[in-house]
Amino acid sequence: MLIWLVLLFPLVGAVWNGLLLPRHKLLSHSIAVAGVGLSFLAALPLFVSLLGEGAAGSVHLAFSWIQAGDLDIGMEFVVDRLSGVMLLIVTGIGSLIHIYAGGYMNEEKTTARFFSYLNLFIFMMLLLVLGNNMLVMFIGWEGVGLCSYLLIGYWYTHKPNAVAGMKAFVVNRIGDFGFLIGIFLTYKMFGTLSFSQLHEVLAGQESLSPALTSGLTAIGICLFIGACGKSAQLPLYVWLPDAMAGPTPVSALIHAATMVTAGIYMMTRLHFIYYLAPSALMLVAFVGGATALFAATIALVQNDIKKVLAYSTVSQLGYMVLACGVGAFDAGVFHLLTHACFKALLFLGAGSVIVALHHKQDMQEMGGLKKYLPITHAVFLVAVLAIIGFPGLSGFFSKDEILWRAFSFPGVGWVLWLMGLFAAMCTAFYMVRLLCLTFYGKNRSDEHTRHHLHETSSVMWAPLVVLAFLSIFIGYLGIPPFLAEAFHGSNLFSPFLSSVIQVPPAGEVYWSFLHEHHSEALEWSLMGASTLLALGSASFAFILYRNGPTPFLQERKEAFASVYRTLYNKYWVDELYDRIIVRPLKEMSEFLWRVVDLGIINGGLNVLGQSLMFLSGVTSFQMTGSLHRYAVVFILGLMGLVVLVIV
Amino acid sequence: MFAWINSSIVSIIIFLPLIVAVLALFSPSVRLSKWIALGGSLVTFIASLHIWFHFDAKSSALQFVEVYDWLPSMGIKYLVGVDGLNLLLVMLTSFLTPCVLVSLWESKVTYIKPFLSLLLVLETGMIGALVAFDLVFFYVFWEVMLIPMYFIIGIWGGSNKIYATTKFVLYTVFGSLLMLVAAIVLYLVHYEEHGFYSTSLLDLYKITQMGLSTQSYLFLAFSLAFAIKVPLWPFHTWLPHAHTEAPTSGSVILAGILLKMGTYGFLRFALPLFPDALVRYSPLLMTLGIVGIVYGALMAWMQKDAKRLVAYSSVSHLGFVVIGSVVILNGKLSEEALTGALYQMINHGISTGALFFLVGMIYERRHTRILSEFGGISAVMPWFAVCLMVATLGSVGLPGTGGFVGEFLILLGVFKFSPLAGILASTGVVLGAIYMLNLCLSILFGPLDKEENKKLTDMTFLEKTYMVPLSVLVILMGVFPNFFLDKTRASLHHLAEHVSEYRLMVSHHDSEPVHEVAGASDTKNK
């Protein structure tokens, strides 16, 4: 029964705020927080019930949704350990961000619309997470896209915001197109879209025919295209940086903690397909690794604080996708969990900075904010340390787990590991750069702004503190086994999920390395190497940037001008897409419209009509209008007819 | 009395609007005329609700049948009835007409009385064509639909109305005349096989001895008539003109219902009457449909005029309906795709109807439909913005709106038939998002920088009375599609079975198509 409450509360909140549009900001804020908070409270017992040894998931059918021919799709939901974890992330972090948003949006006249969208987003995200078949998941999948669209363009009077929203929606749609094709393929092959039935079918197979394997590979790739769209992977990541046009809580909730992780969740949910389609997973792994690296390099030189965080998100999502790609779905979800905490914290912290600076986002105009925003600085520091993998913080455990699993992947694992490692170094560099440029050195903002600088209200910093605690401690859920042994603890997270995530029998031969035992020395040394490199990179960045942008840096920038420009302009990917996709398509449409539609089809018809008119003009010469002439013709014709008959 | 109503309910919903049309035309005052028209159309809607609630969803048979001999010597009967195929469309028609009449309540249209009565005559024609099960009556109603539309565009249209309306009529008549010829041939074929004359569809469905070539010619003739009405690419060029010139109410009816007559015609006539020809030509129709989907979408993207944009989007959306209607799997029509096609007709009727209403609203306020003239309207017209958003999302096919259910079912069926066709058709979903959101972006969002736009007033109460139900329906149809689909299931199943059964009976004429189709589905991996 609780599951219905979990779903109901945010929906009620969204409808209440959306239809009744309460004028009072506090009221709409409370409705929204209640909507998601009550949902979180309802989700807690649900989750607790899953904690028991061997607790199985349960499926709940609301009603039969679409029934046509042989197809029967129910509005059904699954509660198992995987969706339970996601449930907590969505509603828990969602609640914190909802609380924070009340402070952030305090300058707005009314916030009912905003909170309605936000609650609707939570509802859609819950549909996505809880759905027990691809189609229900797809409702949530596109639903969160819609909310993202609406929220990115929340300040719609500024046209670029609306355009960014539209870009997000359209790029997501391209991904969804792949998802949809994947759904069709699945239905064509298995005749069902339900996760549990698919799992039953595939887990029941001892070995796979080549046709089935290739089919599964195709499904895997198609669904991964969907994941690329939603989780901002190469080549469909372009919408996410632009999506920063939305209010910062939105960026934190949707574009960092929850929605963008939907792709990882979906692949984990369908791990049994991916485990049986290793070549698809290989693609996933490389796309993930490449994205992690690619986005991290761009983030090195960006000046907009939210842009840096956006590219950082893309990069971290790349890690998670990489984890999925090497079959370490549990590691992916673990990183998803930790990342949700510290990235939400980073965004909210950045939001506090932005509010304090009256909506300035350029880091070149910040600096020295440590003095003015002590709490924000403290939690921000925690988050930065977490993300760069400072030993003992959450990011350290989750990232290290992924790197290790990548390395232990047979064959190309070391390439993936190198990608991840390099990306980790970049991450450390740009995060510390961000920290320094924002909080240390001299303040570079103008007099007026500086005068009004002060710490944000408690409604904003309180959630940050909670998140900071989470960022520190949540990592201890998933300590790597060898460390756990050393400290007499145990890894709680992977075994918890292992009841859901299992390699199907048919794939066990290929994935046997997952259970292979490695020497602890190797693990220790790899962990040490990556940690040292990351910390080295971080200290390098700290040395360079601790005083803000200095002439020395300016010189370096000029020395590496071409590299700098390439990175600064994000490898000109947007321009490239515009040149090779958007513009040709537009020109083709223009051509089709002007030449084919107006010219050939319509023109052809007009020519037909005109030639008929011309012909009638030509043949109407005998239409003199003289009655006698007509009568003569009439009589002659009549006589002709009669003669014809009687002859 | 009640028994009489029950036994002649279908005739009531056909002819009531006609009677009301006469009354409205000759009523002494404009005010009264409006009340009469609205009242009549509402009574019609209530009567159709009666059908909805008393309809037996379990049965695929024709229900509420009325038969009267008209010309017994020629076998022409007045035969009307409702089944799962036309029930939803009848409901849509009787629902949209009152909406249109309400939308005219405060309009400053000249000659309002004839306008209202033409709309009601149009309703008679549309409902009649939907429920007629006799070829002659179908043809008569089919043409009856044309005449009011001709006048509605020709008299109350925009600047280039004569060109538009002439084009519309010439196009449609060209198609329907071919259909008439084919209908006569069909009539004779039936006589040869069964030895008596009949124009009743129920008798014509029983034709089994028709050669493939005859079937092909007849199928093509019928299909052309329907394809022009749909309109299928490349017969679509009348549509943008007609829509651009037509008054709002004309556009709503035209896009909302008239176009569906074409796709309904496919389901009712072209598919069950000529099963072998259907198998032969289904790839052709599917190709044209897919071209239409992509082409219509690209055209819509290029339009600067909001109405023209929506018009081209209809070309794209109805392409989905056409491809959904002709999916043949293992010599059998795909029920999923058929369901989707039927459902998509209703969705399109509602969401595009709503879009035309909305475009009409801003046209009435600003006297322009050029997209670049707008921007930021959302701030001054929040209700309008919400409704436009909902209609747009329905049109785009976002899950949770009816459009998704229809498109999903269609694409699913098409994909099972041919993955390539499915993929190509699915691109329409992406392109749809582009042009529809572009519309929203240009009208609703961006800075509110034009002085004229700042003074725009939001939707009036009257406008809300029909826009809110339409918007709610868009969502309801996406969340509870089974509520609607339940009524259609038996009939669609029957249609699919019918086509396959009758194919088997005639397949000794030419068994090739059977193999062809069997070959198309052996890409199954399991």
Add this chain to the structure above:
Amino acid sequence: MSDQLVFWGLAGFITLSSVAVVTVRNPVTAAVALVINLFLLAGVYAFQGADFVAAIQIIVYTGAIVVLFLFVIMILNLDPEHLRSPRPRIWEHLVLGVVIAGFAYIGYRFLDSLDVGKVASNRLPDNTYDVAMILFSNYLWPFEIVSILILLAIVGSVAIAKKPK
């Protein structure tokens, strides 16, 4: 014998007057020729024993219709300019020839096929009473309808010919 004489006499004059109607230049002359023609035709009817028809022929046609023509001719008071008809063109001669030949041929074929032989037609006995009986029993409705037609024609002609204000 006398029958022959009467018939041929009537037939000859009828032919002559018919030709006159269409060939003379002056409409008054033509109208007079028409009167003669219709009058003689009444003679033919009487000769055949159709007394009633002969009577209304004289009363209605010669008495009313042709007089109407004469009235109109007087009202119009056409000047000689209007009466001059242009010289017939060659194609008109040709058409005239073709029409006459065609009629001759069709008439010939028709009469040839009639095959009623040389049966002499008997003059009918007195039949006015019978005509009246039929007219007011079998043909009562058409009779009444025709009266409406006449009424309409009267109203119509008045409306058409009225001087526009």
Add this chain to the structure above:
Amino acid sequence: MPIEYYFSLALVMFLCGVCGVLFRRNILFVLMSIELMLNAVNLVFVSGSTFLKNLDGQIMVFFVITVAACEAAVGLAMVIALFRRYGTIKSEFFRILRG
């Protein structure tokens, strides 16, 4: 008298009427020619009636005469109207039917 004679006579009258309609430019003459043709038909009716001993033919003549009267009345009214309006009754002047 053989019936062929009467028919021949009717034929000649009818031919005259046709020629009048075809070749006379003056509308008055056209109308008179029409009367001629109608009378030719009447003659056929009466002859047939006598020949067949059936009085229906005479009734028909009665109706034809009535219709002819109406036709003449309306036709002449139109002639007057045309003359008033255009000052001429030459038929080649009226060419509204021109394509």
